[in-house]
Amino acid sequence: MIASNPSLNSQFAANTDTDPEETREWLDALAAVIETEGVERAHFLIEKLVDKARRSGANLPYKANTAYINTIPPHAEARSPGDAGIEHRIRCYLRWNAMAMVVRANQKSTEYGGHISSFASSATLYDVGFNHFFHAPDRDHGGDLVFFQGHSAPGIYARAFLEGRLTEEHLDRFRAEVGGGGLSSYPHPWLMPDFWQFPTVSMGLGPLMAIYQARFMKYLADRKILLNTEGRKVWCFCGDGEMDEPESMGAIGLAGREKLDNLIFVVNCNLQRLDGPVRGDGKIIQDLEAEFRGAGWNVIKVIWGSHWDALLARDTKGLLRQRMEEVVDGEYQTYKAKDGAYVRKHFFGKYPELLEMVANMSDEDIWHLNRGGHDPHKVYAAYAAAVAHKGQPTVILAKTIKGYGMGRAGEGQMIAHQQKKLDAEALKAFRDRFNIPIPDDKVHEAPYYKPAEDSPEMIYLQERRKALGGYLPQRRKEAPHLQIPELSIFETMLKSSEDREMSTTMVFVRLLSSLLRDKALGRYVVPIVPDEARTFGMEGLFRQYGIYSSVGQLYEPQDADTVMFYREDKSGQILEEGICEAGAMCDWIAAGTAFSNHNVQMIPFYIYYSMFGFQRVGDLMWAAGDMQARGFLMGGTAGRTTLAGEGLQHQDGHSHLIMGAIPNCITYDPTFAYELAIIVHDGLRRMYQEGENVFYYITVMNENYTHPALPKGAEEGIIKGLYKFRDAGKDEAVQLLGSGTILREVIKAAELLEADYGIKAGIWSATSFNQLRRDGLEVSRWNLLHPEQPRKTSYVERCLAPTAGPVVAATDYVKAYPDLIREFVPRRYTVLGTDGFGRSDRRSALRRFFEVDSHYIAFAALKSLADEGGIEKTKVSEAMTRWNIDPDKANPIGC
Ligand SMILES: Cc1ncc(C[n+]2csc(CCOP(=O)(O)OP(=O)(O)O)c2C)c(N)n1
Ligand SMILES: [Mg+2]
Numbered sequence: 001m002i003a004s005n006p007s008l009n010s011q012f013a014a015n016t017d018t019d020p021e022e023t024r025e026w027l028d029a030l031a032a033v034i035e036t037e038g039v040e041r042a043h044f045l046i047e048k049l050v051d052k053a054r055r056s057g058a059n060l061p062y063k064a065n066t067a068y069i070n071t072i073p074p075h076a077e078a079r080s081p082g083d084a085g086i087e088h089r090i091r092c093y094l095r096w097n098a099m100a101m102v103v104r105a106n107q108k109s110t111e112y113g114g115h116i117s118s119f120a121s122s123a124t125l126y127d128v129g130f131n132h133f134f135h136a137p138d139r140d141h142g143g144d145l146v147f148f149q150g151h152s153a154p155g156i157y158a159r160a161f162l163e164g165r166l167t168e169e170h171l172d173r174f175r176a177e178v179g180g181g182g183l184s185s186y187p188h189p190w191l192m193p194d195f196w197q198f199p200t201v202s203m204g205l206g207p208l209m210a211i212y213q214a215r216f217m218k219y220l221a222d223r224k225i226l227l228n229t230e231g232r233k234v235w236c237f238c239g240d241g242e243m244d245e246p247e248s249m250g251a252i253g254l255a256g257r258e259k260l261d262n263l264i265f266v267v268n269c270n271l272q273r274l275d276g277p278v279r280g281d282g283k284i285i286q287d288l289e290a291e292f293r294g295a296g297w298n299v300i301k302v303i304w305g306s307h308w309d310a311l312l313a314r315d316t317k318g319l320l321r322q323r324m325e326e327v328v329d330g331e332y333q334t335y336k337a338k339d340g341a342y343v344r345k346h347f348f349g350k351y352p353e354l355l356e357m358v359a360n361m362s363d364e365d366i367w368h369l370n371r372g373g374h375d376p377h378k379v380y381a382a383y384a385a386a387v388a389h390k391g392q393p394t395v396i397l398a399k400t401i402k403g404y405g406m407g408r409a410g411e412g413q414m415i416a417h418q419q420k421k422l423d424a425e426a427l428k429a430f431r432d433r434f435n436i437p438i439p440d441d442k443v444h445e446a447p448y449y450k451p452a453e454d455s456p457e458m459i460y461l462q463e464r465r466k467a468l469g470g471y472l473p474q475r476r477k478e479a480p481h482l483q484i485p486e487l488s489i490f491e492t493m494l495k496s497s498e499d500r501e502m503s504t505t506m507v508f509v510r511l512l513s514s515l516l517r518d519k520a521l522g523r524y525v526v527p528i529v530p531d532e533a534r535t536f537g538m539e540g541l542f543r544q545y546g547i548y549s550s551v552g553q554l555y556e557p558q559d560a561d562t563v564m565f566y567r568e569d570k571s572g573q574i575l576e577e578g579i580c581e582a583g584a585m586c587d588w589i590a591a592g593t594a595f596s597n598h599n600v601q602m603i604p605f606y607i608y609y610s611m612f613g614f615q616r617v618g619d620l621m622w623a624a625g626d627m628q629a630r631g632f633l634m635g636g637t638a639g640r641t642t643l644a645g646e647g648l649q650h651q652d653g654h655s656h657l658i659m660g661a662i663p664n665c666i667t668y669d670p671t672f673a674y675e676l677a678i679i680v681h682d683g684l685r686r687m688y689q690e691g692e693n694v695f696y697y698i699t700v701m702n703e704n705y706t707h708p709a710l711p712k713g714a715e716e717g718i719i720k721g722l723y724k725f726r727d728a729g730k731d732e733a734v735q736l737l738g739s740g741t742i743l744r745e746v747i748k749a750a751e752l753l754e755a756d757y758g759i760k761a762g763i764w765s766a767t768s769f770n771q772l773r774r775d776g777l778e779v780s781r782w783n784l785l786h787p788e789q790p791r792k793t794s795y796v797e798r799c800l801a802p803t804a805g806p807v808v809a810a811t812d813y814v815k816a817y818p819d820l821i822r823e824f825v826p827r828r829y830t831v832l833g834t835d836g837f838g839r840s841d842r843r844s845a846l847r848r849f850f851e852v853d854s855h856y857i858a859f860a861a862l863k864s865l866a867d868e869g870g871i872e873k874t875k876v877s878e879a880m881t882r883w884n885i886d887p888d889k890a891n892p893i894g895c
Helices: 006-017 022-036 037-055 084-108 116-132 150-164 206-223 245-252 253-258 283-296 306-312 319-326 329-338 338-344 352-357 364-366 376-388 424-434 458-465 488-492 504-518 542-544 582-592 612-616 618-628 655-659 673-691 715-720 742-756 770-786 794-801 843-849 854-867 875-880
Strands: 145-147 232-241 263-267 297-301 394-399 525-529 603-609 632-635 665-668 695-699 723-726 731-740 760-765 807-810 828-832
Touching: 022 665, 037 854, 084 116, 084 150, 084 283, 084 376, 084 458, 116 150, 116 263, 116 376, 116 458, 145 206, 145 458, 145 525, 206 232, 206 245, 206 263, 232 329, 232 770, 232 854, 263 283, 263 376, 263 542, 283 297, 297 376, 297 807, 306 319, 319 352, 329 338, 329 582, 338 364, 488 504, 488 673, 504 603, 504 612, 504 673, 525 843, 582 612, 582 794, 603 612, 603 742, 612 618, 612 655, 612 807, 618 807, 632 875, 655 665, 655 770, 665 673, 665 770, 665 807, 673 715, 695 807, 715 770, 723 742, 731 742, 731 854, 742 760, 742 807, 742 854, 742 875, 807 854, 843 854, 854 875
Parallel strands: 145 232, 232 263, 263 394, 297 394, 525 603, 603 632, 632 695, 665 695, 731 760, 731 807, 807 828
Antiparallel strands: 723 760
8 A cells, every 4th residue: 555655655765764774875975075075065966866856756745844953063053252151140140130020029919920930941042142142223333123022021121230220129110110110011112212122022023023124124225214234133032832823923934035134033942831831742943943944044943952962972873863853842841840860761761772871970960951042152153143144034943941940939830931929948949059149048038139340240241232332122212303394295185176086095195195205205205005005096106116125126017018017126115015914014113113223214104904904903003002103004995884895894983993092193084185184294293303102093085075175274173183164153053073984974964954954053074083082081180180270171172162052973983983072072962873894885875774874964963953952853753754764774783
């Protein structure tokens, strides 16, 4: 049977050595080539042999894995120029202080939380970086960008403490931030704006953002906006459990394709996540190796520490390597929760030859057989190889032990992740293990330890950072501001469009074109699309501004003979991410944080589907707020009834509500061209001229209609979120508010009320219920806290109080959105919105279905007038017949 299946046959053959003599001859020949002509020639010959075998019909299955040993053999390791002894002692102090800050916080109250075991496993990985690789920005170097694993933050604080950047008081305020002066639980630039650059603790976001930061650095260099990016690296530290997040691995193909050799991932493979092993029955390092290699990355495995070198050198038959290969991670974890005798019995004990190999080693010697990620020499060699590597991104897969040094209190144990309290005995053991000079009678308090400033350790520590440009992490809070042109740059949008019908999406594209053309500002504008440029009518920009491609355009585009052909270019300005909203969002973040990371203000506009595009990347938007990214997010073809035919998954009726929850996100739902122009202009001014740490979310629609001219004096109201669009004079009986395209239904409703019932309505454009609410809440809070002061009034109240009649608001969003201002509306307030699942149909049908069309709005106005006693209830019933409003119609929320 086996013989009849060629594939199985060749696999079977590959595993069985039928002629060891012949094998040896081939291997000897190869060794001779390596010796005399080098590894590259050997590689060439092997490829030739493989090719020949394939062409001769052999089925050679693809194998993405290499053996379960270090990628860099001992003889090829770069040696660290550092003082290993001093570095070891510094690392011991860092380990202690990082642990102490968590333990001390939890001695006060377990409410503080924190993590010990993660940094315990990654201390060496960070330390080698800090001592020899991570470059801070200085005059000659733009600075590396380092993504620190979120819950390893205590270790980073511990270093800043030794460096003198933080005091004991700071460490004692770990996770106690209220009142100021505390240290944030995780890297949060919002809370520590001079310190942290990248929020990473929502796992998966760090790796994804790091990839796009690395590519954006190349974009800036290719576009000659950054002149010197030579040697700058993006380092991303992540957990092995974290790599299961789709975001972590989702863009590694892009990094490979784009040959991002300025990018280095360091995956701390401590084999554990929160609940248990990452791959108990397999090997996470091998899994990751295969995936990264397949994606075109340079993979460096740092599995075994130097103590294994001698054993591996003696492993001429490959039995030790075989044993390393066959043991699964669940067992590797257990070994390190036990002792040397256990490892002898369970690891080496499987084969008598291996037992023999370690016969002259004590149990303690066996226990000291270290893992690569805890060996500074191995880690140094890997980093040195990574920074020198050209043409590919590098991932370093470092094997470590979760809770290293915690002993019985957690080392290698299932509960390691959650361990935040160490009793006096565990503290003593920790102290002894790392030789920290703290007396017995003090150790239970876990006091911090800092050697004298003139000690060799402290001098060394400072010298190393000085040589690498200064301290890290550090965040630049500002970059040179841009001069924003006058509003007249958008002049055409402020005028009436006359008979010309346009959607706000088209208006946006015109506005973007005006900005791109601007001599001062144009080059800083970054248009970003996730394969939707044609949807939004932006394809005209392709030819003119080019789509960024690191290699230019290697093909003649199919539409080369058209005016707006698809043009890729090395200096292209547009970032076209294909169908990857998460990637496009990371582009936007990279551009929006360029002021902080590269000292240059970039102006990103990312336009995407406001529904699935938005829902996919909500967490990144929150992180963008934390990072104080500046720029414009454009929710394209928005609204539950405006994006007509597309249906349930496309139609957005709630993005404003959610975006409004991000404290520094300013949102608008404009209707007319002039509103959009004024909002964008004000945004440019606030973010890039004034340097405010806000960003904008603006919805634009695909419904075509004519646009009036900017009403006199409306600017301020447009920005505040409400202005009177049409005044019906002193006889107004009702006030109608609308936003987005539904404002047009509101305008029609006013006409219906006047024509059919002679009722005059004031019409208001509510460009932002979110902004109105923020203003109102601010005023309410002030009133609450100043009981004896004259009451202040909200902007909404100031607008509406002088008018007459009940107030009705209608939007293309859920009712909760206009409801945001209920507290500030001085009279009866009725809201109409689009609660429920969307569906496909024409706009008119959808608006009737969701009860937001002009008839429903006019009807709601009549009803509230009747409730106020202003008109007879019979009139309302009569309107139902006249406007075809069915009282038995099913509620759209349940349909
Ligand atoms: C998106 C997300 N989901 C869940 C968590 C909660 N969480 C914090 S740490 C952790 C385990 C991390 O394991 P690993 O990535 O292996 O890191 P290690 O601590 O082992 O270095 C989890 C589940 C989170 N921070 N982010
Ligand atoms: Mg882990």
